[in-house]
Each structure stands twice: as structure tokens, then as C-alpha cells.
Amino acid sequence: MAFDALLKKYFAVVVLTLVAAMAYFQASGAMKLFGASLGADEKTLTQAPKPLPHARPPETTVATRSAEPILSRNPFDSVTGPLNAAELDVSSLPSPAADLSDPLAVSKCDGIRVSIITESTDPMWSIAALQGPGEARPTIRRVGDKVGSHDVTFIGYNPRENSPSVWLTNAGSVCQLVLFAAQPAPAPPVAAASAGPAAPAGKGAASGVPADIASKIQKVSETEFNVDRSVVDKILENQAELMRSARIVPEQQNGKVVGIRLFGIRPETLLGTLGFQTGDRLETINGFNMASPEKALEAYARLRTASNLNVKINRRGKPMSIDFRIK
Numbered sequence: 001m002a003f004d005a006l007l008k009k010y011f012a013v014v015v016l017t018l019v020a021a022m023a024y025f026q027a028s029g030a031m032k033l034f035g036a037s038l039g040a041d042e043k044t045l046t047q048a049p050k051p052l053p054h055a056r057p058p059e060t061t062v063a064t065r066s067a068e069p070i071l072s073r074n075p076f077d078s079v080t081g082p083l084n085a086a087e088l089d090v091s092s093l094p095s096p097a098a099d100l101s102d103p104l105a106v107s108k109c110d111g112i113r114v115s116i117i118t119e120s121t122d123p124m125w126s127i128a129a130l131q132g133p134g135e136a137r138p139t140i141r142r143v144g145d146k147v148g149s150h151d152v153t154f155i156g157y158n159p160r161e162n163s164p165s166v167w168l169t170n171a172g173s174v175c176q177l178v179l180f181a182a183q184p185a186p187a188p189p190v191a192a193a194s195a196g197p198a199a200p201a202g203k204g205a206a207s208g209v210p211a212d213i214a215s216k217i218q219k220v221s222e223t224e225f226n227v228d229r230s231v232v233d234k235i236l237e238n239q240a241e242l243m244r245s246a247r248i249v250p251e252q253q254n255g256k257v258v259g260i261r262l263f264g265i266r267p268e269t270l271l272g273t274l275g276f277q278t279g280d281r282l283e284t285i286n287g288f289n290m291a292s293p294e295k296a297l298e299a300y301a302r303l304r305t306a307s308n309l310n311v312k313i314n315r316r317g318k319p320m321s322i323d324f325r326i327k
Contacts, residue, residue: 104160109168109175112147113138116300117164117179118260118293119156120250125257126155127293128166129300130177137301140293150175157247164247180246209270210234217273223322225275232303232326235270246271250291251281257291259283259314275322281314 115138116129129138132148145152150168158165163180213235216228247263259281265271266278282290286309288299303309309324 103167103174103176104158106167106174106176109150109177112150112168112177114166114177114179116297117155117166118248118250118296119164120252120257122252123155125250125252128152128155128177129297130166138297140297209268209273213270214273219275222275223320225322225324227274227324227326229326236303248282260290260296274324276313277315279316282311283314283319284310284312286310 111133113131114128115131116127118125118127120126123143126143128141130141130147130152131138132150134148141147141152143152143155147168150170152166153169153174154167156165156167157163158176158178161178161180163178165179166177168175168177213231216231218226220226246265246269248260249263250257251259251261262271262276262280262282263278265276265280267273284290285296285299286302286306288295290296290299307326309326311322311324313320313322
């Protein structure tokens with residue numbers, strides 16, 4: 001009875017003690033099993049260790065320095081170019097089919113028509129309105145564009161022909177399109193005694209302009225003219241002959257084209273008869289900006305149907321307008 005009473009009194013302590021003993025033995029056994037699985041085999045321990053393979057010493061990488069980037073780029077001289085450029089072997093290159101020793105005298109291009117040439121000191125601003133084979137109307141071209149089987153190579157001025165010109169290449173051959181024909185040599189002066197009566201003032205019979213055109217241009221004032229519509233048709237059909245003395249050059253200000261400067265205009269020429277003067281800067285025609293090649297060509301295409309032309313120019317630094325009433 002005393003033992004039962006004592007067991008009942010300390011029953012919780014006995015249970016906890018047994019649980020603690022069971023946990024200890026369980027943990028101890030688990031650790032021995034885990035250590036046995038990780039421990040080395042006795043047979044392996046009794047064998048002599050294998051020799052280690054000979055380890056190669058780490059390679060030392062030496063950074064090599066080269067001047068190739070500097071030589072190939074040559075940042076100190078933009079004219080000479082790369083200093084390590086290989087010499088071009090020209091022995092295997094085909095020789096050109098045309099003689100380029102005198103490009104001003106190359107033959108004229110067949111099958112291609114030029115309507116407008118605007119030359120500039122900047123090749124990117126030089127343009128030409130060219131009409132190739134099978135094309136319905138002229139199209140603005142620049143250097144590098146194609147016209148049929150030809151490539152536009154250069155747009156500039158040909159002093160031998162006294163005219164703006166376009167040089168085209170095709171399979172090594174070179175030809176040119178001359179906007180205006182070369183001017184004939186001036187005729188010897190006529191004696192005063194044999195000179196006929198001067199043309200009446202106001203009739204427009206200006207020398208250098210055909211009479212059938214000059215007679216149909218009526219000057220109302222310095223900035224106002226009446227023009228017969230048949231004159232516009234004849235100008236468009238024979239512009240190369242009637243405007244051969246004029247030169248048009250794009251003018252830039254702060255890197256932007258602001259208009260077209262007119263040169264070579266004399267009073268007896270067609271543009272002189274229409275009120276223009278050498279040095280005038282043409283800016284707009286009926287609101288079309290002449291600094292834009294596309295707008296200039298659009299204004300050119302509408303000349304046949306226009307009934308009035310308002311031309312904005314700059315003369316000696318002053319803006320002014322010239323009005324043409326086409327009847």
C-alpha cells in the first residue's frame with residue numbers, strides 16, 4: 001500500500017523520467033547509425049593512400065597591348081585616313097570603258113531628258129528633275145539615284161557648255177545631260193548707219209527673246225505683267241533655249257536652304273523681260289517654297305493651268321513680289 005501510494009504521488013515524475021530515457025537512447029542510437037554511414041571503411045583505412053596526380057601550375061595570362069585600334073581609326077588626322085590601310089591592288093580592276101581624262105567633253109545621254117538642275121556647293125543639295133525611259137513625268141533625283149539603267153554620279157556646272165549639267169554612269173561608261181546649250185559666239189557689231197529703227201517702247205521686242213513671245217508680254221509696272229497663255233506653253237516647250245543664260249544656285253543661311261539665287265540675267269533675256277534681275281533670290285511661287293525640291297517641281301507642273309503667278313523674291317536684301325496675270 002505504501003508503494004502504490006508513493007507511485008500515485010510521483011506518477012508524473014516517473015512518466016517524464018521514462019520518456020526522457022527513451023528519447024536519450026533513441027537519439028544515441030540514431031547518432032551512431034549516422035556516424036557509421038559517414039565513417040570510413042576499415043578496409044579502406046588500412047590501404048596505402050593513392051598518390052595525387054601532378055597538378056599543373058596555374059597559367060599566367062599576360063595582357064598584350066596593341067596600337068591597332070589607333071592605327072585603324074587614326075583620330076589625329078581625318079584626311080589621311082587609316083595608317084595601316086592595305087594598298088589596293090588595281091591590277092585586277094577593270095579599266096573604265098569611257099575616257100575620263102576630260103569629263104566636260106563626254107557625249108550626251110540618249111533617252112533621258114533633264115528639265116531642272118539646281119546646283120549647290122554641297123553635293124547633298126544638288127538636285128535635277130530627270131525623266132527616264134518610260135516615265136510619264138520628270139522626277140527629282142540626287143547623286144546616287146538611278147535613272148533607268150544609269151546612275152546619277154555628279155550634278156554641277158559645265159563651263160565648257162556654259163550650262164548646268166548632270167553626269168550619269170552605266171557599266172563603266174559616262175555621259176552627261178546639259179540643261180542649256182552652249183551660247184554661240186557673239187556676232188560682230190553692226191554699223192550704226194545700217195541699224196534699223198528701234199523697236200517702239202512697250203512692245204516688248206527685247207533682243208534675245210523671239211518676237212512672237214516678247215510681243216505677248218506686257219509690262220504694266222516694275223512688279224506687274226500681263227502674259228498671254230501661249231507664251232507659257234512656248235516657254236515650257238523651249239525652256240533650254242530661252243533660259244540658257246540663267247544659272248540657279250540654292251542659297252543657304254545657317255545651314256538651311258532659304259531660296260534660289262538667280263545669276264546671268266540680262267535685260268534682253270527672257271527672265272529680264274519678265275522683270276527679274278541678276279542676284280534676285282527666288283523664294284516662293286504661288287506659295288510653293290522654292291527651297292524644297294518637291295515643292296518647286298509641283299509649282300513647275302502647275303504652270304500650264306495657272307491664271308495668276310505671284311512670285312516672292314528678295315532683291316538686294318529687300319522682299320518684293322512680282323505678279324503675272326496669264327490670259
